[in-house]
Amino acid sequence: MPSRRAGVTPQSAAQELDAYAQLLQLVVRGDLAPGARLTEPAVALRLGLSRTPVREAMQRLQLEGLLVPAGGGERPRVAVAPLDIDEARAVYQTTGLLEGAGARAVTEWTAIRRRTLATALRVADEEFRDIARSKAPDPALLFAKHHAFHQRIVDETATSVSRALLHSLGPRLARYEWFHGPLLQLAGLPFAPTYDEHHAIVIAVRSGTADDVETAIRTNWTNAAERLAEAIRRARAAIGGG
């Protein structure tokens, strides 16, 4: 009888997150391994909630692709979605597609407004760099700052439709982004290309053509996917293939 946060902070000291947010975190951060089978009763127990909210969370995560049907049985079974480089590429590219298409709209803005957004993005990128360049970057913070840069673009340029799609794509992206930074470091790869690409975005937003803006954003995401893939390759090689 889990009655209203029954004192039992269920292990992952989830502050005050609902079932969805908690489960999302567990998957994104890898606390639930890819491929792990999940059942509603087990998750409910782990989160200290009843099946009802857990079930809703699991259904949503399934729509978002973080949980997938598992086993060939007739009975619905669910597992944490596997991590897959090709899927990562598709996620990054699609993000670039949507974010880039929306950002073309800046060319219909006044020069003032474009400069304002460009400046905000420059600042956001600087905050990101500050974290990235620090001695031992906090992964969560690195993730947050990078996310903030792109989110700013989305917030200001996306239609409600593409915003909704990017939102539903968010969890999948977050899952790969979560270890993108740490993995780059592990593989000894530099962050510099990212800075450069962000800079190109800032410049394009300030005074480029619509194609410039879209290209800069899509290039950034496409290259990010390749950098991630390369980092995974090197990390695998360093550890001994797996």
Add this chain to the structure above:
Amino acid sequence: MPSRRAGVTPQSAAQELDAYAQLLQLVVRGDLAPGARLTEPAVALRLGLSRTPVREAMQRLQLEGLLVPAGGGERPRVAVAPLDIDEARAVYQTTGLLEGAGARAVTEWTAIRRRTLATALRVADEEFRDIARSKAPDPALLFAKHHAFHQRIVDETATSVSRALLHSLGPRLARYEWFHGPLLQLAGLPFAPTYDEHHAIVIAVRSGTADDVETAIRTNWTNAAERLAEAIRRARAAIGGG
């Protein structure tokens, strides 16, 4: 006590659809008017189900944008999303964006495979035309045939990621597509441009460049949005503005 389809076919004679599918239909077909407030108990009553499955359906439809938060109150309230031409444009354009980007992949296929898909699309389009040209086209059938044409493209060319996004965009698209055909007829506008654009897609799939394919698809969706907007304008004018 609605115990397992209690004989009470709740009005809209829903064959064997689950709560989500039923509610989706009600919204898509306009049986629930845009702006109408929905409460879980009321919908549960109407569908002859308990709140649990209804609640899940409503949450999903909210994620998909067919239901929206309503009223300024603190209490979560939900209403059927309004119909909006600008949103329709965004939906159509984003569909074209995703479908078009995926379809570029055909240029990496063998000529044989491309011809096969092109032929299948030509056949699908012909079936669509047959319906459209009939005396009194069944809206549901017209919708289904048009959907089948584009679905074929998605099924064969989209990545799992863009497929998922198109799937989550589907309900919103379906809502506008549902009365697209009937509205064109009402406004006395021809279907011919659609045939032409579908033909262009077939040709591009058969032997065009990646840009050709993408352009043909995006053009089709962009123009479809404009045709819908025009049909709405004319229908409004004919009826007397509203």
Add this chain to the structure above:
DNA sequence: GGGATCGACTATGTATACCTTATTCCCGCT
């Protein structure tokens, strides 16, 4: 007469109970 306050009602969020069915494991039979 208008506005504020109090109370009943109603909807949401969550927990729990029940039912059905697939899966699994064990036992018996061949």
Add this chain to the structure above:
DNA sequence: AGCGGGAATAAGGTATACATAGTCGATCCC
């Protein structure tokens, strides 16, 4: 010993019960 069947188990789907909180309405006071 292997295979098949059946009982126990366990999980999903649904219904319902309960707690909480907001909303609406009515009444009372200013």
